[in-house]
Amino acid sequence: MIRSSSATLDNGLRIVHHADSYTPMVAVDLLYGVGARDEDPGHTGIAHLLEHMMFGGSANVPDFDRHTERACGWNNAWTSNDFTSFYSVVPAENIETIFWLESDRMLQPSFTSETFDVQRQVVIEEFKQTCLNRPYATLGHSLRALLYQVHPYRWPTIGLTPDHIASLTLDRVRTFFHANYTPDRAVLSVAGNIAFERVVELADKWFGNIPRGNVPRRILPAEPLPRAPRRLTVNGANEPQTSITIAYPMMAHGCEGYEAADIITDILAAGRASRFHQSLIAQGNVFTEADASILGSDQPGYIMVNGLIAPGIDNPEEQAEQTLLQQLSRLTDDGITPHELQRAVNRFESRFRYSKAGILAKAQALAKAAMQGYDINSVTARYRALTVDHVNATARA
DSSP states (O other), X not given: OOOOEEEEOTTSOEEEEEXXXXXXXXXXXXXXXXXXXXXXXXXXXXXXXXXXXXXXXXXXOSOHHHHHHHTTXXXXXXXXXXOEEEEEEEEXXXXXXXXXXXXXXXXXXXXXXXXXXXXXXXXXXXXXXXXXXXXXXXXXXXHHHHHOSSSGGGSXXXXXXXXXXXXXXXXXXXXXXXXXXXXXXXXXXXXXXXXXXXXXXXXXXXXXXXXXXXXXXXXXXXXXXXXXXXXXXXXXXXXXXXXXXXXXXXXOTTSTTHHHHHHHHHHHHSSTTSHIIIIIIISOSSEEEEEEEEOOOSSSEEEEEEEEEOTTOSSHHHHHHHXXXXXXXXXXXXXXXXXXXXXXXXXXXXXXXXXXXXXXXXXXXXXXXXXXXXXXXXXXXXXXXXXXXXXXXXXXX
């Protein structure tokens, strides 16, 4: 159980805290409810570029990393389609430094032309490295384009194309920042050797005077369900083996059936006792690897199965597709067994509890729970409450 306390400042900044007196450190996660989904279709990649630029200094902090390191700490960040996170870990006696740094770049980041030009080029090179020159790197772009026609999940966090990033202007980036990176769209999560009262005091001191945003939240378009299967063949030069992916739309995080869909992917592909490993890898000859996963997104996402096709078989793409579909038909026709469900839930709970052992993991988990409006301590109970009938019904839906 992760014990926590919470508060909200007058400007809308939500604070969540977990005390741990056994560590000399404190972890801070500032999570913004903004990501690639908030971008315009013709100007994608802004949220990820802003993540880079936020380390380029602010009005009173010319070098964010240098001050963090002088406080004997470290920091990093990430961006997704839904959220942007900036996190740091420092000794408890230096925690106020992080409050000062994060509040200063929330209020008035520098965003100089030099920083913009450098980081824009860095992101373009990152795009080329991760999306153009890496095996199977185009899969994410291609799959999103098939699954989404109107929803902004149709482009990845890094952007739709390098040209989108190259065409961004500093004015457009500034406008996007001031519209979205405001205290009322953020959660400040703190875990470690610090009292809740001290966290609220520091938050009010450093963040309390930052004005809340005045831009209404975007209403994102609902993605209609596909009326017919959509197919795409991508021919690439970097792929050592042919891969196949089959994906289906699924519910958003927090909606009925989400946990059941997640556990289905574990039953199919998690561990050597999973169906895919036993049927497709240990006993089959069509695949060298097979997997199943969910997007796990804040809005309706997708569940997918995929595999790397073994070389030397006849009609490889047709055989691979039929083999995967047979596994899915077995799932929907015969259902799962109580033993499979128990094993998958045990595996999930073990992985979930172990992954939340450190103070940074606790801070990040609490921030996400506060942002999405659920109790972090209810997660394993919801998985434990799953029944065979519930999971089977979700698989057939």
